[in-house]
Each structure stands twice: as C-alpha cells, then as structure tokens.
Amino acid sequence: MSFLQPWLLLGLPLIALPLVIHLINQRRHRSVPWGAMLFLLSAKRMNQGMARLRYFLIMLMRMLAIAALVFALSRPLASGGWGGLGMTKPDATLILLDRSASMETQDLQTGESKRSTALRKLAQLLDNRRDGGRLVLIDSVGGEPQAVESPRALPDLPFTAATATSANLPAMIERALAYLDANDAGRADLWICSDLGANDWDAESGRWSAIRDRLVGMKGVRVFLLSYPALAVDNVAVRVANVRRRQRGDEAELLLDVSLTATGVNSQAEVVPRQVPLEFEVDEVRSVMEMDLDAREALLQGHRIPIGTGLRAGWGSVSVPGDSNLQDNRFYFVFSEPPARRAVVVAEDPRAGEAFRLALSIPTEPGLQHSTGVLPPSRAGEIDWEHTGLLVWQASLPDGLVADQIGQFVEDGRLVLFFPPGQADGNGAEMFGSRWGNWQPVRTEPARVSWWRGDADLLAHVGSGEALPLDELNTYRLCALESRGTVLARYEDEHPLLVRVPTTRGGAYFCTTLPTAQFSSLERDAVVFYALLQRALAEGSRSLAAASQRDASTDALADHEPWELVAPTEDGPSVSEWGLRAGVYRSGDYWAAVNRGAAEDEAGVTPSGTVEGLFAGVTFQRIDDAVGSVSPLAREIWRAFLVAMMLALILEAALCLPGRRVEARRFSDFAPVGGAVRDSR
Amino acid sequence: MVSGPASPQHRFIDPKVLARLSGLGLHARMPMIGNVSGHHRSPIRGSSLEFAEYRKYVPGDDTRRLDWRAWGRSNRYYMKEFEADTNLRLCLIVDTSGSLNFAAGGVSKLELSRSLAGTLAYLASRQGDAVGLYGAGTKFHTAISPKRNAAHLRVVLDHLAAMKAGGETGLAECLHEAAENISQRALVVVLSDLFLEPATLKDCFQHLRFRKHDVAVLHLLDQSEIDFDFDRPTRFVDLEGGAPIMTDPVLMGRQYRQAITDYLAALGTVMREAAVDYHRVNLRDPVEPVLARFLIGRKPKRRA
Numbered sequence: 001m002s003f004l005q006p007w008l009l010l011g012l013p014l015i016a017l018p019l020v021i022h023l024i025n026q027r028r029h030r031s032v033p034w035g036a037m038l039f040l041l042s043a044k045r046m047n048q049g050m051a052r053l054r055y056f057l058i059m060l061m062r063m064l065a066i067a068a069l070v071f072a073l074s075r076p077l078a079s080g081g082w083g084g085l086g087m088t089k090p091d092a093t094l095i096l097l098d099r100s101a102s103m104e105t106q107d108l109q110t111g112e113s114k115r116s117t118a119l120r121k122l123a124q125l126l127d128n129r130r131d132g133g134r135l136v137l138i139d140s141v142g143g144e145p146q147a148v149e150s151p152r153a154l155p156d157l158p159f160t161a162a163t164a165t166s167a168n169l170p171a172m173i174e175r176a177l178a179y180l181d182a183n184d185a186g187r188a189d190l191w192i193c194s195d196l197g198a199n200d201w202d203a204e205s206g207r208w209s210a211i212r213d214r215l216v217g218m219k220g221v222r223v224f225l226l227s228y229p230a231l232a233v234d235n236v237a238v239r240v241a242n243v244r245r246r247q248r249g250d251e252a253e254l255l256l257d258v259s260l261t262a263t264g265v266n267s268q269a270e271v272v273p274r275q276v277p278l279e280f281e282v283d284e285v286r287s288v289m290e291m292d293l294d295a296r297e298a299l300l301q302g303h304r305i306p307i308g309t310g311l312r313a314g315w316g317s318v319s320v321p322g323d324s325n326l327q328d329n330r331f332y333f334v335f336s337e338p339p340a341r342r343a344v345v346v347a348e349d350p351r352a353g354e355a356f357r358l359a360l361s362i363p364t365e366p367g368l369q370h371s372t373g374v375l376p377p378s379r380a381g382e383i384d385w386e387h388t389g390l391l392v393w394q395a396s397l398p399d400g401l402v403a404d405q406i407g408q409f410v411e412d413g414r415l416v417l418f419f420p421p422g423q424a425d426g427n428g429a430e431m432f433g434s435r436w437g438n439w440q441p442v443r444t445e446p447a448r449v450s451w452w453r454g455d456a457d458l459l460a461h462v463g464s465g466e467a468l469p470l471d472e473l474n475t476y477r478l479c480a481l482e483s484r485g486t487v488l489a490r491y492e493d494e495h496p497l498l499v500r501v502p503t504t505r506g507g508a509y510f511c512t513t514l515p516t517a518q519f520s521s522l523e524r525d526a527v528v529f530y531a532l533l534q535r536a537l538a539e540g541s542r543s544l545a546a547a548s549q550r551d552a553s554t555d556a557l558a559d560h561e562p563w564e565l566v567a568p569t570e571d572g573p574s575v576s577e578w579g580l581r582a583g584v585y586r587s588g589d590y591w592a593a594v595n596r597g598a599a600e601d602e603a604g605v606t607p608s609g610t611v612e613g614l615f616a617g618v619t620f621q622r623i624d625d626a627v628g629s630v631s632p633l634a635r636e637i638w639r640a641f642l643v644a645m646m647l648a649l650i651l652e653a654a655l656c657l658p659g660r661r662v663e664a665r666r667f668s669d670f671a672p673v674g675g676a677v678r679d680s681r
Numbered sequence: 682m683v684s685g686p687a688s689p690q691h692r693f694i695d696p697k698v699l700a701r702l703s704g705l706g707l708h709a710r711m712p713m714i715g716n717v718s719g720h721h722r723s724p725i726r727g728s729s730l731e732f733a734e735y736r737k738y739v740p741g742d743d744t745r746r747l748d749w750r751a752w753g754r755s756n757r758y759y760m761k762e763f764e765a766d767t768n769l770r771l772c773l774i775v776d777t778s779g780s781l782n783f784a785a786g787g788v789s790k791l792e793l794s795r796s797l798a799g800t801l802a803y804l805a806s807r808q809g810d811a812v813g814l815y816g817a818g819t820k821f822h823t824a825i826s827p828k829r830n831a832a833h834l835r836v837v838l839d840h841l842a843a844m845k846a847g848g849e850t851g852l853a854e855c856l857h858e859a860a861e862n863i864s865q866r867a868l869v870v871v872l873s874d875l876f877l878e879p880a881t882l883k884d885c886f887q888h889l890r891f892r893k894h895d896v897a898v899l900h901l902l903d904q905s906e907i908d909f910d911f912d913r914p915t916r917f918v919d920l921e922g923g924a925p926i927m928t929d930p931v932l933m934g935r936q937y938r939q940a941i942t943d944y945l946a947a948l949g950t951v952m953r954e955a956a957v958d959y960h961r962v963n964l965r966d967p968v969e970p971v972l973a974r975f976l977i978g979r980k981p982k983r984r985a
Contacts, residue, residue, distance in 0.1 A: 025913060025914050025929075026914050026927070026929075028913070028914070029913070029914040029915055029916045029927060030913070030915055030916065031915070031916045031917075031918050031925075032911075032915050032916070032917055032918065033782070033783065033918050033920050034783070034917035034918060034919065034920065035779070035780030035781075035782070035783040035790075035874060035876060035906070035919075035920045035921070036780070036874075036876060036906045036941070037780075037876075037917065037919045037921070037923055037926065038876050038877075038878075038940075038944075039937050039940040039941045039944065040917055040926050040928070040933070040937060041926070042936075042937075042940035043933045043936035043937035043939070043940050044926065044928065044933065044936075046936040046939065046940065047932065047933050047936050051932055051933070051935070051936060054932075055932050
C-alpha cells in the first residue's frame with residue numbers, strides 16, 4: 001500500500017489520543033466520601049473479566065477509528081492483494097516491457113491488447129505514486145534503457161508500440177541489472193510486463209541462476225511482475241512455412257506450405273473443429289479457400305497459386321479473419337526465382353573431389369542451375385565467396401586468411417562441409433572448435449551406422465517419411481575428430497559420422513570419412529551421399545536467393561540497404577519500426593518478408609511455479625491481470641478506511657451502551673419485610 | 682397536650698412530629714415482660730379487663746377468680762384468667778461507625794438516626810415504657826439500660842445528641858453482645874446502614890430473636906448509594922478509614938448495582954427468616970412518614 005499524502009501519516013501518533021484522554025480523565029477525578037465500600041470492592045472483583053475486556057475493546061475501537069481517519073486522509077492506494085509497493089520510495093523504477101507479438105492479444109470488446117493494458121495501468125499506478133524516482137524503460141526490442149519523463153507518456157512512446165518480434169526476458173533483466181550497477185541506483189523497482197510466453201522467458205536457460213544470484217545480492221531491488229498469462233480464446237495464427245516459385249514451360253506458379261495454429265488451446269480435447277477461410281493475395285490478385293482446422297495445428301502443403309511467367313520475384317500474403325490477436329492474422333511472404341546453386345569443392349584428393357563434383361552437379365529439380373568448381377587447397381584464395389552456397393573442404397583445416405573467409409562465409413548463411421585430409425595426424429589447425437585427429441586403422445569388418453537424426457537437418461527422412469539408408473553404409477576407415485558439435489550420425493562404437501557445429505547463421509559440418517571406395521561406400525551407394533550434399537547445397541544457397549523470409553527483430557533488415565516498404569501500404573510501420581512489424585520490404589532486386597517468429601505461435605506459457613522459482617529468494621511480487629481489465633492496479637481506497645472508521649465508531653458506541661440496568665429497589669417500595677412474630681409467652 | 686423536649690441540644694426531635702405521631706403509640710409485636718403495668722401484653726396472666734382463658738381450678742387458687750357462672754352451668758370449677766398489661770423495654774441500638782457520616786441532601790445518616798431514635802425514645806417514654814440506648818462503634822461506647830423515668834429520657838437524649846460517628850463498624854459484635862446482655866424481652870430497634878455481609882447479620886438477628894427480643898431494623902440508605910450515578914472517574918474515600926478506591930464508575934456501575942441488588946435481596950431474605958421488622962429508610966425522607974409507617978406497621982391487629 002502506498003499513499004498520495006504520506007506526510008499525513010505523521011498524524012498516526014494521534015492513535016494514542018483516546019489513551020491520553022483516558023489518563024487525563026483519571027487524573028481529573030473527584031473525591032467522594034463513600035460508605036458503601038463493600039459493594040465497590042465487590043464490583044471491582046466482578047469487573048475483572050468481561051467488563052475489562054469490554055473496556056479494552058472500547059479503547060481499541062476509538063484508536064482504530066482515529067487510525068482509519070488518518071489513513072483515509074493520507075489517500076491510500078491499493079491493488080488487488082498487492083501490498084508490495086510499501087512505504088519506501090525507490091530511487092529508480094525500471095519498466096521491462098515485453099513487446100512480443102503475443103502481447104498483442106486483445107480484448108475484443110475494448111480493443112485493448114495485453115501490452116496497452118499493461119502500459120495504461122502501469123502509467124496510472126506510477127503517476128499516482130508520483131515519487132518513484134527515475135523512470136527507465138527497457139523494451140524487449142531495443143533492450144537499451146530509455147529515460148522516460150513522465151509515466152503518462154508511456155503508452156504513447158515509440159519504444160512501447162506493438163511489434164511482431166519475440167522477447168528475451170533474461171537478456172532484458174540482465175540489461176536492467178547492468179543499468180542498476182552502472183548507475184548505483186540503490187533502491188529500485190523492476191516492473192516486468194509480460195504474458196509469460198515460454199519462448200520469451202526461456203525458463204530453462206542457465207542465465208536465470210546468474211540473474212537470481214545477482215538479484216538476491218542487490219539489496220533494495222524489488223521485482224514486480226505484471227503478467228497476462230491468459231491465452232487468447234479462438235485465436236488462429238497463420239504462417240507460410242515454405243514458398244517456392246516453379247516454372248514449367250510457359251506456366252509459373254507458387255507452391256505454398258501454409259500452417260494454421262489454434263493458439264488458445266492446450267490440448268486436442270479443447271479444439272472445436274471448424275473451417276477457417278484463408279485469403280491469399282499475390283500480385284494484387286486475391287483468392288479464398290476454406291481450410292479445415294480440427295486439431296491444434298493444420299498444415300496445407302503445396303498449395304498452388306498460378307502467377308504470370310513475367311513475375312519472377314514479388315510478394316504475397318495469407319490472411320485469416322480477424323480474431324483476438326491481429327499480429328498473427330496475416331503472414332507475408334516473398335518469392336523469387338531459385339538462385340543458381342553454386343558449390344566449390346576444395347579437395348587434396350582428386351578422386352574425392354571428383355566424387356563431390358559429380359554428386360553436386362546433378363540438379364534435383366528441372367530448371368535449377370547447378371555449378372560446381374573443384375580446386376586444390378593451394379588455390380583456395382580463388383573461391384568466389386559472394387556467389388557460392390556450399391563449400392566442401394577435404395584437406396587439412398585451414399588457418400589464416402582462408403580460415404577467416406570461411407568463418408565469414410558461414411556467418412553469411414552459407415554452409416561448409418569438412419572432410420578429413422588424407423594425412424591427418426592430430427596436429428592440424430582448428431576450426432569452429434573442432435580438430436581432426438588420426439586416421440584409425442583399416443577395419444576388417446566395415447563399421448555400421450547405428451543412429452542418425454532423422455527428424456531434421458541433412459540426414460532427415462525424405463518427404464515420403466522414409467529414412468535415408470544410412471544403415472547400409474559401409475565404412476572402412478574413420479578419422480578421429482575432436483569437436484564440441486552435435487552428433488547427427490554415429491557408429492555402433494559411438495564414433496561420430498557427421499557432426500554439426502553450432503553457428504549463429506549458416507552451418508559447419510564435419511564428416512569423419514571420405515566417399516571414395518577405400519574409405520567408405522558413400523560414393524558407391526550414392527543415395528546418402530547425394531542427399532547429404534544436395535541438401536547442404538540447397539540450404540547454403542537459400543541465402544543467395546533474391547527473396548527471404550525473416551523473423552522480426554531489430555537487425556532483420558541489417559544486411560541490405562536502403563530498404564523501401566512494399567506492404568502493408570495502409571497503417572504500415574513507420575521507418576523506425578521497419579523490421580519490427582510484419583511487412584514486405586525491398587532493397588533493389590532483393591525482397592524480404594518480415595513476420596513474427598515461429599515461437600510466438602506456440603503459445604506456451606511459463607507455469608506459475610516456474611516463474612516463482614526463477615525469482616526464489618528475490619523480493620518478488622506477481623499480479624495476474626486480464627487483458628482489457630479496467631480495474632486499476634492501484635486505486636484510492638480512502639472510502640474503505642472511512643467505512644472502517646464508521647464501523648469502529650458504531651462498534652464503540654454499541655460497546656458504550658449501558659447494559660441491562662440492574663434495577664435496585666426503589667424507596668417507594670419500602671415495606672416492612674419482617675415476618676410474623678410468633679406470640680410466645 | 683403533648684410537650685416536646687425543651688433543651689436546645691435536643692433539636693433533632695421535632696415537637697410537631699411528636700404531636701402528630703403521639704396518637705399512634707409504640708407497640709410490641711410480641712408479649713413483653715415489664716416491671717409495671719403498661720400498654721403491652723405480657724406472657725403473665727394478670728388483672729386487666731382483657732379476658733385470656735379458662736383453666737381448671739387447683740387447690741390453692743384464689744377463689745375470688747372462680748367463675749361461678751361456669752360452675753352453675755357445668756358443676757365444675759374453672760378459674761377465669763385475664764391478660765396482664767405491662768410496660769415495654771425499648772432498646773435503641775444506634776450504629777456509629779464511620780459510614781454513618783455519609784450525608785445526602787444536607788442530612789447525614791447519623792443525624793437521621795438521631796432524629797428517629799430520639800423521637801422513638803420520646804414516644805416510648807411518654808407512654809410509660811422504659812428506654813435504653815446503645816451506641817455501636819467498633820464496640821458499644823454507650824450502653825444505657827432501659828429505665829422509665831423522665832430524667833432517664835433526658836440522659837438518653839443527651840447521649841444521643843453527643844454521639845459521633847467514626848471508625849470501622851463493629852455492629853455484628855455489638856448485636857451479639859446486646860443479645861446476651863439485655864436480660865429480659867425487649868423491643869430492640871437497630872438503626873444502621875448495615876454494611877455487613879448478610880450472612881453475618883443473619884447470625885446477629887437470629888441471636889437476638891433467640892433471646893426472645895422483638896427486633897426492628899431501620900436500614901438507612903441513600904438513593905445515590907443504590908443508583909451509583911457517576912459519570913467520570915471518582916476517588917471513593919472510605920468513611921470508615923479504609924483505603925480509598927479510584928475507579929471509573931461508568932465501567933463499574935453495572936457491577937456495583939448488581940452487587941447492591943444482590944445484597945438487598947439477600948438482606949430481605951435474612952430479615953424474613955429472622956422475623957425482623959425491617960424498614961429501609963431513605964436518607965432524604967422526612968422523619969415523620971418513616972416513623973408513622975413504622976408505628977402503624979407495629980400496631981396490633983384487632984381480634985375478631
């Protein structure tokens with residue numbers, strides 16, 4: 001509870017007034033000569049129990065009445081079950097605002113979103129409190145602390161507007177703690193406004209323990225969580241998982257994989273089967289189709305939309321009817337002609353190089369252009385890094401300039417596949433935290449692959465669901481590998497076949513054998529070898545396309561410039577919001593569609609217990625609010641105190657009422673009571 | 682014509698009251714044993730005009746009292762007996778403990794006791810009864826045995842006028858002492874506020890009744906002692922010298938009234954059981970109606 005006129009609380013000592021008056025009255029006594037002391041003593045004995053309690057209650061009621069009056073005059077603020085504001089004023093108030101797409105879930109009646117509700121209430125609360133110290137905003141998009149002049153300005157600031165981004169709560173809190181450290185803030189309040197989205201909070205992250213430790217160590221820092229965990233009911237999110245432009249002869253078409261997600265349901269039992277109308281818009285041509293949604297997710301694969309052959313690149317969108325979250329009702333996509341798939345093979349073994357070239361030169365689809373160049377390691381400097389999608393490196397790991405170029409190559413979103421050199425001795429260079437060891441002796445019995453990851457990545461099952469025949473692969477020689485990467489396939493003796501090293505973009509893979517016959521049956525069996533290389537080439541070439549789908553973020557449009565906004569043309573994002581809100585952008589011949597991240601559709605909510613655990617040991621209070629709720633976080637409750645005062649006074653009056661009067665005999669009733677006297681002689 | 686007390690020190694007796702009460706007379710509720718002939722019945726047969734009973738003749742009886750008419754009708758000898766009228770021994774026991782200094786309306790309980798006792802003494806003496814006076818402090822400080830001459834009345838009234846209240850009450854012990862020391866049947870009138878436990882008083886009055894005394898009590902109380910109407914903290918100073926009590930009457934009033942009501946109820950029971958002629962006297966009441974009520978209540982009922 002906080003107070004608008006806290007200085008009036010100085011009047012609280014007035015609570016003792018009834019006691020003082022009582023004591024003064026005791027001193028103002030008069031003396032009365034009295035003979036009937038017998039009854040006074042008797043009354044005093046009787047007065048020990050209930051009467052004394054009654055007297056104490058009377059005093060208590062009087063003191064309560066004064067206390068209630070003082071509190072009422074101090075204009076107390078209260079929120080539902082939230083006494084955490086307390087009397088102490090913070091030196092700084094930090095608002096950590098989750099601006100993720102899921103925060104735009106709105107109340108259909110008021111039109112207010114979770115974000116705007118939180119901002120309105122927080123502004124109202126902080127405005128009422130007045131003395132909350134410095135007011136600093138850290139939003140999930142920018143992440144930088146921004147000083148805010150007045151709480152009233154919060155809802156209208158550009159840093160608090162809606163976005164299609166995702167949030168990173170641990171990073172925001174870390175930033176807030178860094179700010180507090182840097183500014184030596186002392187007492188500070190951290191207000192986190194979030195919908196507890198599981199992807200935004202990432203409760204499994206190891207960063208939380210460090211955050212908790214720092215919060216526990218910072219005395220005077222209180223964390224308030226204003227949460228909106230309720231899921232949107234009947235909300236459907238639309239997403240285009242994949243878009244391809246295909247041209248056959250003089251006919252061109254787009255192939256779309258569209259998914260629908262009912263975000264407001266947690267289980268299949270809650271799903272209400274229905275048909276959702278999808279509206280496609282491509283090149284200003286609209287088409288509508290009905291899509292069945294009888295599970296939490298529904299997928300429409302390969303939906304064809306004919307386009308003109310002259311439309312080699314462009315954009316489109318898929319929409320569902322308006323519901324409680326406007327951010328996920330429309331998904332933009334862009335398309336272009338598939339880029340030429342260029343691969344470079346750097347091989348010290350010409351036979352291996354030829355095997356790679358053959359596998360990479362055969363197009364997977366008609367119309368795709370493949371080109372593969374083979375170079376010896378000494379000519380690695382000739383690689384056209386700009387137009388290459390895949391690099392196959394079968395030689396000792398490079399160092400120096402070439403190593404740096406390969407690192408940048410991967411950073412740009414391309415792929416590199418490393419194969420062991422013919423003479424590996426364990427003393428070579430290291431790349432991506434990995435190093436080749438020694439070749440193992442030739443095996444008499446070929447090694448067999450016992451496990452591989454079939455759900456994703458280069459060795460995933462084919463579109464029909466069948467697994468790649470890795471179990472038929474025979475391997476005769478393996479090279480040892482020291483790596484911290486993720487194993488995608490391994491042999492029965494736990495030796496890895498294929499390892500992926502984690503990178504922010506692109507990909508770096510290490511294969512521990514060579515395709516030629518003396519090493520393995522990769523080249524001979526061909527299927528696995530071909531799928532592996534073609535998938536790597538397709539993935540690496542994706543970034544070479546003239547159109548790309550991107551998740552909304554501050555650096556979504558950082559790689560090209562200048563950009564121009566193509567869509568939406570009405571109520572589109574301002575320049576400062578480009579890349580943060582969904583839309584289509586164009587930079588010359590390059591197209592980019594920005595949408596919310598896939599995780600925003602998953603609608604997972606961090607459980608209450610988990611959130612409590614994240615802040616265990618921290619001065620933490622949580623209030624669950626509802627979107628569109630009009631009840632303020634803190635409201636003046638002086639009326640309640642006035643009512644309490646009146647109740648106390650009424651109770652006091654009732655206690656002071658004389659009880660049933662004990663009627664003594666009146667003298668008018670005087671009559672001799674003496675009994676008859678026996679007339680004895 | 683009735684003449685009042687002439688001495689100025691006997692002003693507590695109002696001649697007008699005496700004049701109005703003189704027609705009522707002081708009666709005993711039970712037979713008295715006096716020394717001389719008087720207005721009161723005696724347990725001994727005598728020679729008054731009031732027929733008492735017949736009894737059989739036994740040799741030695743005075744033949745002058747034989748009822749010859751009865752002999753004529755029944756041929757048997759019957760003695761005709763008559764009531765003996767005797768005088769009354771009035772013993773006035775005045776409580777002089779400190780609590781009798783309690784005053785209301787300008788009159789203290791002792792002054793009222795003085796008026797009541799003096800008037801009764803005067804009335805008794807005037808009809809030829811013997812009057813005695815006992816002053817009960819912590820013990821009897823005044824003990825004047827009943828006598829019936831006029832000079833004695835003056836002595837009684839002088840002592841009454843000189844009485845002062847003070848100290849703790851010793852009424853219970855005094856009443857027991859009176860029961861033992863008053864040798865013959867007497868009318869014992871106790872004037873007191875009776876601030877003692879009813880159980881204690883019960884023993885005292887039963888003792889007096891056991892000694893065949895006719896006991897009357899004039900219980901002096903003020904309405905303020907019953908109502909206990911005080912509205913602010915008050916220091917009650919014990920008139921009998923005990924420790925004062927500082928209290929808020931608002932908080933204790935109910936308990937006080939409960940206590941005194943219980944006390945009065947218990948006292949009434951004690952008085953009934955001991956056949957005491959009990960009269961509660963308001964301190965603010967004038968003497969005349971109080972005594973009129975007392976005297977009328979004691980008047981013997983006419984026999985059918």
